[in-house]
Amino acid sequence: MAKSFRDKIDKKIIKPILGFLKQGMTPTKLALSISLGFCFGLFPIVGITTLLCLVAAFIFKLNLAAIQLINYIVYPLQLIILIPLIHLGSNALGVNPIPYSIQEVINLINSDWLQAFKLLWKATLMGMFAWLITIVPISFIGFFILRSVFLKLAGTSSGD
Numbered sequence: 001m002a003k004s005f006r007d008k009i010d011k012k013i014i015k016p017i018l019g020f021l022k023q024g025m026t027p028t029k030l031a032l033s034i035s036l037g038f039c040f041g042l043f044p045i046v047g048i049t050t051l052l053c054l055v056a057a058f059i060f061k062l063n064l065a066a067i068q069l070i071n072y073i074v075y076p077l078q079l080i081i082l083i084p085l086i087h088l089g090s091n092a093l094g095v096n097p098i099p100y101s102i103q104e105v106i107n108l109i110n111s112d113w114l115q116a117f118k119l120l121w122k123a124t125l126m127g128m129f130a131w132l133i134t135i136v137p138i139s140f141i142g143f144f145i146l147r148s149v150f151l152k153l154a155g156t157s158s159g160d
Helices: 002-022 027-041 049-060 064-093 102-111 113-154
Strands: none
Touching: 002 064, 027 049, 027 064, 027 113, 049 064, 064 113, 102 113
């Protein structure tokens, strides 16, 4: 079973990434694509990550397929860390975590949607703050690590 998992990782992630290097994508651009795909893929607003990656690919002239591949790979992680990011942001800013269960939020939406919107927007801001202080620095460090690895794999000493 372990070999099967390794084969899947190799086929679905490693080979496509190495394929981008072989297609002429520079190590720096590939590292940036992966780092930004990871960073924006974990942005704590579900449904906006594809647009963020599209804009980043356009601005930095990155390979859209590479950045979106990483965005889609980290999507399950985005869902897993969403609530912890909200709690981390709340704790870091000294704001009480959202004291409602999902059912209570649904009831609030049904009874007072404006208050529910304010509550959910506050939670989103807490998550965005935590994303900014955790995921962004991790992605920044990851860029330099990946760039170094890809430069070695490509057999070059400069980024482009």
